[in-house]
Amino acid sequence: MKHKNTLCLWYNGTAQEAAAFYAATFPDSRVDAVHLAPGDYPSGKQGDVLTVEFTVMGVACLGLNGGPVFPQTEAFSFQVATDDQAETDRYWHAIIDNGGQASACGWCKDKWGVSWQITPRVLSAAISHPDPAIAKRAFDAMMSMTKIDVAAIEAAVAGR
Secondary structure (H helix, E strand, O other): OOOOOOEEEEEOOOHHHHHHHHHHHOOOOEEEEEEEOOOOEOOEOOOOEEEEEEEEOOEEEEEEEOOOOOOOOOOOEEEEEEOOHHHHHHHHHHHHOOOOEEOOOOEEEOOOOOEEEEEEHHHHHHHOOOOHHHHHHHHHHHHOOOOOOHHHHHHHHHOO
């Protein structure tokens, strides 16, 4: 490992598949190394893929094939800042259409259980707006959404 700090994500034997999907889906993402188990372990055998070093949008990660003991939860998520509706839709559908599931307020979960927040920059700016009325309108609009609708957030900011 080259990085001093790396996110470790626990998978049930699918770390290499997940890393390959992330590398194909997000810019500045890649599979950096695959490490095989030097001996048998509780959820696998010698020679199985034990860990996968990968990068997701510049963030160093390690996928550990640790078995079914610790499934992913929403307590951890990747937050992806998008510039427009097309980019929001592209990432959202890449995750959802590949066996994932939609949640609320721009959150979704990939087929491996990892949570993602696909968050347009306009939303982040709106809900932290210095005018509390604008922030509240944007927040209320977001709370009614599954995938974020940029035009609806812009309309809420404008008071329409």
